[in-house]
Amino acid sequence: MVRHFLRDDDLTPGDQLAVLDLADRMKADKLGFTPLTGRSVATIFEKNSTRTRLSFEVGINQLGGQPIVIDGRTMQLGREETIEDTSRVLSRYVDAVVWRTYAQPRIVAMASASRVPVINALTDEFHPCQVLADLQTIRERLGRLAGVTLTYLGDGANNMSHSLLLGGATAGLHVRVAHPEGFAPLPDVLRDADKRAAGTGGSVTVLSDPHAAVEGTDVLVTDSWTSMGQENDGKDRVSPFRPFQINEALVERAAPGAIVLHCLPAHRGWEITDEVLDCPASAVWDEAENRLHAQKALLMWAVGV
C-alpha cells in the first residue's frame, strides 16, 4: 500500500512516534546518510512558501535524492489538465510528490491516482508536516509529549488548528483550541481528533475564552489570522481576534516553563507580540529548523527506505 500523508491521522500513534524518533536521530547525526540516492521527489507549490520549500529541497538533497521544485501555477495543472492525469504522469517520473495546494479534496484526488507517496505540504484544511516539527520541538523542550497541554489561539477553522487537533491527539496531547465566534474547527475534524485522543489518553477541548484556555498550559501556539487564500473572504479577521493575541499577559497564565510556538511567517504585533516571539520561551526558530529533520524522517517513512 502506498503511504500517503495527507492529514495528520494518516500516521498511527506508533508511526508518528517512529517518525519523530527518526527525526531526532537525523538531527543528531550530521553525517551523510543517503537512502534516497537515485530517487527524485517533485515538490510543487501553488501558494507561497519559504520554510516548507527550502526544508524539503535541502532535506531531499541531504538524503541523496533529487528534489524538483516546481511553481504549480506554471504547470499544465493550472490550465486544463486534471489533477488525476497529472498524478498519473508524475508517478512515472518521481518517487514521491510533495504538494502545497488549496482545498483538501485536490490532494486527495492527487493521491487517489498516484502510485507514489503524496505528502501534504499545506492545504486550506491541514498542515501536517508543520505539526510533526511542532511535536519534535515540544518533546525537545519539555522532554515528553503524552499528557502535555497545548493551547492554540486564533482561527480555529484553519489548517494549523485542524492539524494540531489531529496530530496532537495522535501524540496523546491535551489540545485546547480557543477561537472567536464564527471560526470554529470543522466538526468532522473535531470528531476524528476526539476519537484519536480516546485511544492515546489525550483530549480535545474547544473554548471561547482565551484566558481560560491558556490557564496552566504547557505550550501556547498561534498562527496568522488570515491564511493564504483568505485575503478577500469578506470576514473581519482582525477585531474578533484581538483578545486571542499571544502577549505577555497571556503567557503569564501558562504553566511555569511553558513554551511558545508559531509556524511562521509571524505577523508581529497582530497574533503575537514582539516581546513574546523574541523571549526565551519562544521556540519558533528551533521549530522552523525541525521542519528539515521531521520531513526527512517522514520521507523515509513514506518512500520506505
Ligand code: CP
Ligand atoms: N510554516 C510554513 O509552512 O512556512 P512557509 O509558508 O514559509 O513554508
Ligand code: NVA
Ligand atoms: N495558516 C497559514 C499557515 C502558513 C504556513 C496559511 O495557511 O497561510
